[in-house]
Amino acid sequence: MSADLETFYEVIRRQGITRRSFTKFCSLTAASLGLGAGAATEMAQALETKPRVPVIWMHGLECTCCSESFIRSAHPLVKDVILSMISLDYDDTIMAAAGHQAEAILQETREKYKGKYILAVEGNPPLNEGGMFCIDGGRPFVEKLKEMAEDAFAVIAWGACASWGCVQAAKPNPTQATPIDKVIKNKPIIKVPGCPPIAEVMTGVVTYVTTFGKLPELDRQGRPKMFYSQRIHDKCYRRPHFDAGQFVEEWDDEGAKKGHCLYKMGCKGPTTYNACSTVRWNGGVSFPIQSGHGCIGCSEEGFWDKGSFYDRLTGINVFGIEANADKVGATVAGVVAAGVAAHAAVTAVKRIVKKPENVG
Amino acid sequence: MTQIAQVQGVLDASGERARSLQTIYVYEAPVRLWHWVNALAITALCVTGYFIGSPLPSLPGEASQHFLMGYIRFTHFAAGQTLIVFFLLRLYWAFVGNKFSRQLSYLPVWNKTWLWGIFYEFKWYMFLVKDPKKYIGHNPLAHVAMFSFMLFLLFMMASGMALYSEGLGIDSWQHRLFGFMFTLFPNSQDLHTWHHLGMWAIVVFVIVHVYAAVREDILSRQSMISSMVSGERLFRDDLPD
Ligand code: HEM
Numbered sequence: 021m022s023a024d025l026e027t028f029y030e031v032i033r034r035q036g037i038t039r040r041s042f043t044k045f046c047s048l049t050a051a052s053l054g055l056g057a058g059a060a061t062e063m064a065q066a067l068e069t070k071p072r073v074p075v076i077w078m079h080g081l082e083c084t085c086c087s088e089s090f091i092r093s094a095h096p097l098v099k100d101v102i103l104s105m106i107s108l109d110y111d112d113t114i115m116a117a118a119g120h121q122a123e124a125i126l127q128e129t130r131e132k133y134k135g136k137y138i139l140a141v142e143g144n145p146p147l148n149e150g151g152m153f154c155i156d157g158g159r160p161f162v163e164k165l166k167e168m169a170e171d172a173f174a175v176i177a178w179g180a181c182a183s184w185g186c187v188q189a190a191k192p193n194p195t196q197a198t199p200i201d202k203v204i205k206n207k208p209i210i211k212v213p214g215c216p217p218i219a220e221v222m223t224g225v226v227t228y229v230t231t232f233g234k235l236p237e238l239d240r241q242g243r244p245k246m247f248y249s250q251r252i253h254d255k256c257y258r259r260p261h262f263d264a265g266q267f268v269e270e271w272d273d274e275g276a277k278k279g280h281c282l283y284k285m286g287c288k289g290p291t292t293y294n295a296c297s298t299v300r301w302n303g304g305v306s307f308p309i310q311s312g313h314g315c316i317g318c319s320e321e322g323f324w325d326k327g328s329f330y331d332r333l334t335g336i337n338v339f340g341i342e343a344n345a346d347k348v349g350a351t352v353a354g355v356v357a358a359g360v361a362a363h364a365a366v367t368a369v370k371r372i373v374k375k376p377e378n379v380g
Numbered sequence: 381m382t383q384i385a386q387v388q389g390v391l392d393a394s395g396e397r398a399r400s401l402q403t404i405y406v407y408e409a410p411v412r413l414w415h416w417v418n419a420l421a422i423t424a425l426c427v428t429g430y431f432i433g434s435p436l437p438s439l440p441g442e443a444s445q446h447f448l449m450g451y452i453r454f455t456h457f458a459a460g461q462t463l464i465v466f467f468l469l470r471l472y473w474a475f476v477g478n479k480f481s482r483q484l485s486y487l488p489v490w491n492k493t494w495l496w497g498i499f500y501e502f503k504w505y506m507f508l509v510k511d512p513k514k515y516i517g518h519n520p521l522a523h524v525a526m527f528s529f530m531l532f533l534l535f536m537m538a539s540g541m542a543l544y545s546e547g548l549g550i551d552s553w554q555h556r557l558f559g560f561m562f563t564l565f566p567n568s569q570d571l572h573t574w575h576h577l578g579m580w581a582i583v584v585f586v587i588v589h590v591y592a593a594v595r596e597d598i599l600s601r602q603s604m605i606s607s608m609v610s611g612e613r614l615f616r617d618d619l620p621d
């Protein structure tokens with residue numbers, strides 16, 4: 021455990037990172053957060069003078085794809101720098117300590133940094149059967165989560181699991197897996213959805229909170245505006261084909277080869293808020309749409325329960341038969357039109373059979 | 381001075397005199413204007429909306445040569461905002477217009493005769509009674525239908541503006557005003573789905589509405605379609621109620 025007054029800068033210098041690399045990191049991060057020109061200096065100063073903010077990283081029901089994404093952050097420096105912020109404290113998946121030793125760190129952080137540490141949660145707690153579907157350190161994860169949240173400064177909800185529930189909360193959700201904001205009510209929560217979230221987005225959020233000591237601006241859903249205020253569709257490089265009306269109609273057609281818009285293949289880019297079309301993945305190499313597949317909307321609420329990944333609209337379950345909005349609507353309209361026609365026919369027959377006497 | 385005032389009734393070449401029937405001015409000009417603008421806007425919205433949901437076959441050539449989806453979407457958004465502006469004007473008219481201009485905005489559920497009228501009109505449509513009643517404004521069943529249609533329209537406008545604000549950005553006034561729809565539907569995909577289903581609900585209303593208007597125009601004891609053109613309701617008999 022680091023001493024109380026050690027700054028972030030001292031920690032990384034101790035780890036052999038040069039000042040030059042440190043300033044580079046500051047400018048890069050400030051730019052990726054979309055902050056102004058002076059922000060890099062401000063950031064450097066904060067990291068040099070303010071005591072390091074500890075981050076506790078906990079894992080509930082999850083698949084660790086968030087951690088996997090995180091440690092693959094594009095810039096190796098970013099990874100090193102951020103990891104030194106975190107692993108020193110607590111992350112049961114990648115830390116060296118184990119068992120009682122590891123659990124002791126939690127208690128220590130809680131006491132020593134009361135109200136100051138960040139609680140980052142990957143995955144979510146299942147609430148059914150008293151939470152026994154996720155046992156962590158010999159007791160239900162939900163207890164541990166509530167306990168650590170009690171003294172935290174803020175909570176970061178990593179990924180679709182912590183933000184929305186993800187696959188373990190998909191219908192019928194037997195374990196009653198529950199997103200963090202439904203369990204922790206009294207702390208500010210930053211949702212960083214995605215399955216997993218983009219590495220640079222994750223490091224960006226952690227850096228922002230730890231350096232500036234405050235939460236980034238959040239949108240209505242509790243997501244940082246800097247990364248989640250636009251849809252994939254708004255910045256998609258295939259968008260000109262959408263506006264022109266040029267679509268992939270089948271997976272192996274001419275349009276697919278030419279890179280036309282994937283709207284008709286069920287691309288959920290128009291309803292998905294994330295940074296994939298700008299930041300992209302694996303160090304900016306590509307993202308699903310660039311690889312020829314539509315977006316499946318993994319950072320959106322309940323994305324497992326919205327019908328097919330190849331249908332842009334939500335599936336509607338009518339009498340156990342999968343259908344879509346157009347099938348349901350057209351069927352109802354057809355039945356009504358037939359009803360109207362039948363009504364008109366009856367009306368006509370009645371008129372012919374019996375002339376009403378009092379119509380003028 | 382013309383002689384017209386002195387002529388008793390009107391005589392045509394064959395000496396037939398026209399019957400004088402009661403007419404009442406019901407739908408004031410703003411109401412009629414709104415009705416037809418509304419009908420046009422909604423038709424445009426249904427057609428363009430359908431093609432937003434299921435776009436036309438792909439166009440060949442370069443993307444820079446075409447802007448088909450762009451034009452379709454533009455038409456949709458323009459018609460949508462026209463719909464909203466006229467709705468607001470209509471709302472204003474409900475306050476300052478005659479009492480029939482207010483019918484759309486409430487259901488007089490406390491009025492027993494009105495409630496009875498719903499069932500009576502229903503029986504008329506089910507061929508169970510011989511004649512409908514006469515009404516100056518909407519008949520009670522139509523009144524219920526119109527009121528529910530207004531609720532649908534409100535939903536379509538709110539959801540439409542919310543979807544529109546997604547493109548404009550979350551700091552636009554549209555998002556500030558209609559972003560609450562995303563509190564109700566956290567995933568925009570659901571809002572798209574409901575907006576899309578709403579179109580079919582409106583298609584159903586229009587089918588029934590136009591059929592009923594034409595049928596009533598022929599069968600009922602009062603004028604219908606011409607009333608929405610001239611504003612005057614003509615009663616075809618002088619029999620009581
Ligand atoms: C998209 C199409 C249409 C929509 C959304 C629509 C909607 C409405 C609404 C809301 C009213 C109530 C007006 C008020 O009280 O202020 C109304 C009345 C009326 N509409 Fe339409 N209309 C449509 C098309 C038509 C068409 C094509 C006709 C003619 C065939 C028509 C004939 C009438 C008539 C006759 C009334 C008066 C009904 C009455 O006196 O009870 N409408 N319509």
Ligand code: HEM
Pocket residue numbers: 290333422425426428429430432433434453456457459460461463464536537539540541543544545572573575576578579580582
């Ligand atoms: C009678 C009223 C309306 C009807 C029938 C209608 C119909 C539709 C339909 C069927 C869609 C396609 C949904 C999908 O499959 O994703 C759509 C999309 C949309 N509508 Fe409407 N709409 C109406 C009113 C409005 C209004 C008032 C606005 C506000 C400006 C509006 C704005 C939009 C927007 C922004 C979209 C999404 C376009 C896109 O994703 O590219 N709509 N509408």
Ligand code: SF4
Pocket residue numbers: 252253254256257258259260262280281282283287288289290309314315
């Ligand atoms: S591929 Fe998807 S995100 Fe890109 S323009 Fe088409 S619909 Fe939008």
